[in-house]
Amino acid sequence: MAANRILIVEDDFSISDTIALNLKYVGYEYMVFDDGRKAAEYLLKDHSFDLALLDIMLPGMDGFALFSYMEKYNIPVIYMTAKTDSESEVRGLRDGAEDYIVKPFEMVTLLVRIEKVLARTGRxxxxxxxxxxxxxxxxxxxxxxxxxxxxxxxxxxxxxxLMRNKNRTVSRERILNEIWGEDYFGDIRTVDVRVANVRKKLNLTDEIRTISKTGYRLEEHRK
Amino acid sequence: MKLWKKISLICGSVLIVIVTICSAILLGQTQRKILSLTYEQAAEKQKTLAFSFTETANHFYEEDDSEAVAYALLHYCFSRIADSSAVLRVGEETVYSQIGIRPEEYLLPEEFQGQQQYSGKIDGRHILIVGSTENLLGSPDKPCEIYIVEDITPVYENLTKVLWQFILIGAACIMVGLLFIIILVRRSLRPLAMLQASASHIAAGNYHERTKVCSGDEVGMLASDFNRMTEAVEKHINELTDKNKRQELFIGGVTHEFKTPLTALLLNIDTLQNTYMEEEERSLFLEHMERQCKWLERLVQKLLKLITLGQKLDLKRTAVSELLEKVQESVAENLRAREVILEVHCKTEMLTLDADLMQSVLVNLVDNAIKASAKGQTVVLAAYDNVLEVRDQGIGIEQEELAHITEPFYMVDKSRSKKQGGVGLGLALVKEIVKAHGALLEMESSPGIGTTVRIHFTGQ
Incomplete structure (x- = not known):
């Protein structure tokens, strides 16, 4: 199975660029469009996406209109928008969007939601x-x-x-939660012991970096 | 208490008082008249009786009659002419009487000087006594007293009947009067009730409601004033609602405009903190962030300008040609870069304006014109007859867009404007500055032909 492919439709480059770079570092593939109509036209040719991140206020064609295309090609949708009014939220979710994220949001939140949606839809x-x-x-x-x-x-x-969150800092708590579940109140140093073992066994001393006070990061050095 | 009840009560009270007083006066007069008539009749009767009796007695008188004969003769003469109410007394003796009342007990004969009257209650009946003393021939020492004793109780009974009739008629009059008063008062107060109903509707928020009262009296005048007041209230409320709505839209726009760069900034910081990147990628992110910060700064500057505008307008008589020259200098680089030609025509000498602000307005308009123009096209900047004009032959604007372009954060082509660094406040600022000058902003455009913007300075 190849890396997950994600479609980003967002008219603000400062946001779409950042999201795209983050997705790239973590290991996703992506396409960015700044215009709803252009995205819709592209979908006619190529629609092998596992997920779409849609802004609602878009030039060309708004996010709600774009949704019908996503439905047609069976692409799960996460809306990202500054519209906080509950009306559009209700509309978005009733239309069948998988999730909804309101600007300003944190990258880690978006990444977790992407993962959850992908897992939920089996992709x-x-x-x-x-x-x-x-x-x-x-x-x-x-x-x-x-x-x-x-x-x-x-x-x-x-x-x-660590590999799933390649290049991103993962906190000890998150590792603990993902492996032992949310209800586990174990010693956080258990994580350190496991990480030390992995480092030693796979010779990843440099690649798995300790980020002080936070957690660990598996770094892919490209030079 | 309701107004109609109050007015009816007052009118009713007045009616009752008037009817009572009138009835009392009328009744009193009637009573007096009837009684005096009765007295007069009795007096007349007595006088006639006394006269006839004196005549007859004198006629039959003979000097040598004995006292007994004389008494008998007097009795005879009196009985011939008297009815049952008459009483004759001669020298302290009752000669003729058919009733049980002794009139001399009520009228004192010694004091008689002609006719005398008495009326009063005797044994439960109203009795009228009229009497006089007459001197007969041959008996000067024994004056004879002639009385009429009449029972006038029926007269009083009749009077009582009349009193009751008066009371009944008066009460009926008052009842009918009250009924009429209530009906009339309610009818004349009906407009007030309608007015009140309208007022309560309006108080509930139906500001378009008008009262339909149209009588010519004070209530009608009140109603028309009331309608005028409602109109004023409606107008003000609408204005306030409008203003509120515009402000809400503006704040919504501001929030949205801030949220987007802030989201980008936060994402970038998050990425820098949590992601492993090579050095050049890192500096790319920092460049992004710098751009976003600058954009935010520009947004804040423009917003501040928009909000504080009008407080510091520095109006001076300004040479228009100098103003246009400065504008020309400011846009020169942009003109060169886009290869657009600027023509300047100046036919107006002086205008009263804030030179700095008007310069920024014109630069803004000319910049927009340049952006709309293609290579080699001409933009005209002209001044004539208190009008400043910027005209281009560029792409033009659709009619429905034209109505919105001075709204804050409205962008015809959002992504293109943003790439060019626009924050969507330029024309909103232009509009506010022109408005602060008391001037009019006029925009004409048709797609494919071009756009003309005129600023009309009025009252110069």
Whole structure:
């Protein structure tokens, strides 16, 4: 399975650029349009998207009108808008949008929602690549340079979270929550122990960076 | 208490008083008249009786008659002419009487000087006594007293009957009068009730409601004044609502305009904090953020200008040609870059205006004209007859867009304007500055032909 492909329709470049870069770093593929009509026209040719992020106030064709195209090609939609009035929220969700995010929002929120929508609609890419490693979260296998490596389940999960959020800082709490669930009140240092093991076993001492007071980040050095 | 009740009560009271007084006066007069008539009749009767009796007695008198004969003769003479009410007394003795009343007890004969009257209640009946003393021939020492004793109780009974009739008629008059008063008062107060109904409707918020009262009296005048007042209230309310709505739209616009760059800034900061990036990518992000900050700053500046405008207008007689020259200088670079030609015609010498602000208005308009023009086209900046004009041959604006372009944050082509750094406040500012000058802003445009903007200075 290839990386998830995301369609961004947002007329403000300062926002769409940032979102696009973030998606790229995390490992998604994307297309950006600043005009509703142009996006609709492009969809006629190519509609293999796993998710669409739509602004509502758009030149050419507004987000609600664009929604019918998404429905046609079965692309789940997350609206992003500055319109905070409940009317458009109700309209957006009743139309069948998967989610709704109000500007200003945080990148981590958007990324989590994207992940959730992809998981809910069964489109999430379960195969993550990092350098010569391939991690298959669904079948729980890890290969490095073609050779399968066995990791204890918790260490596998820690690596899986880091690889899914490639290049982004992941807080210890988030790792804890994703692996043990929200109700687990365990010692946060358990995470540190697992991360240290993963580092040692896979020789990722430089790549998994400790971000002080926050958590960890799996960095893909491109030079 | 309701007004109609009050007025009816007052009118009714007055009616009752008047009817009572009138009846009393009328009744009193009637009573007096009837009684005096009765007295007169009795007096006349007595006089006639006395005269006839004296005549007859004198006629039959003979000097040598004995006292007994004389008494008998007097009795005879009297009985011939008297009826049952008459009484004759001669020298302290009653000679003739058919009734049980002794009139001499009520009238004192010694004091008689001609006719005397008495009326009063005797044994429960109204009695009238009229009497006189007559001197007969041959008996000067024994004056004879002639009385008429009449029972006038029926007269009083009749009077009582009349009194009751008066009371009944008066009461009926008062009743009927009251009924009429109530009907008339209610009818003449009906416009007030209608007015009141209208007022309560209006108080409930139906400012378009008008009262239909159209009588010519004070209530009618009140109604027409009331309608005028309602009209004024409606107008003001509408103005306020309009103003409120515009302000709400403006604030909504401001919020939206701030939210977008703020979202971008926050996203960028978030990314910088949490994402691993190479150095050049990092500086790309910082450049983005700088651009967004500058844009926000420009937005704040323009908003401040828009809000504080009109408080510091510096009006001076200004040479128009100098103003146009300055505008020309400001747009020169833009003209060169877009290869557009600017023609300037100045036929007006002086205008009273704030030179700095008007310059920014004209620069704004000329910049817009340049943006709308294609390479090689001409933009005209002209001054004539208290009018400043900017005219282009550019792409023009659709009619329905034209009505909105002076609204804050309205952009005909949003993404293009934003790329050119516009915040959507330029024409709103132009409009406000022109308005602060007391001048009129006129815009004409047709797509494909071009746009003309005129500023009419009135009262110069």
């Amino acid at each position: 999430i890419n379960q195969i993550y690549r990092f350098q010569d490693m391939i991690l298959d979260a669904e079948n729980r296998t890890l290969t490095k340079a073609g050779e399968e490596i066995k990791l204890p389940p918790l260490e596998f999960d820690v690596l899986s979270v």
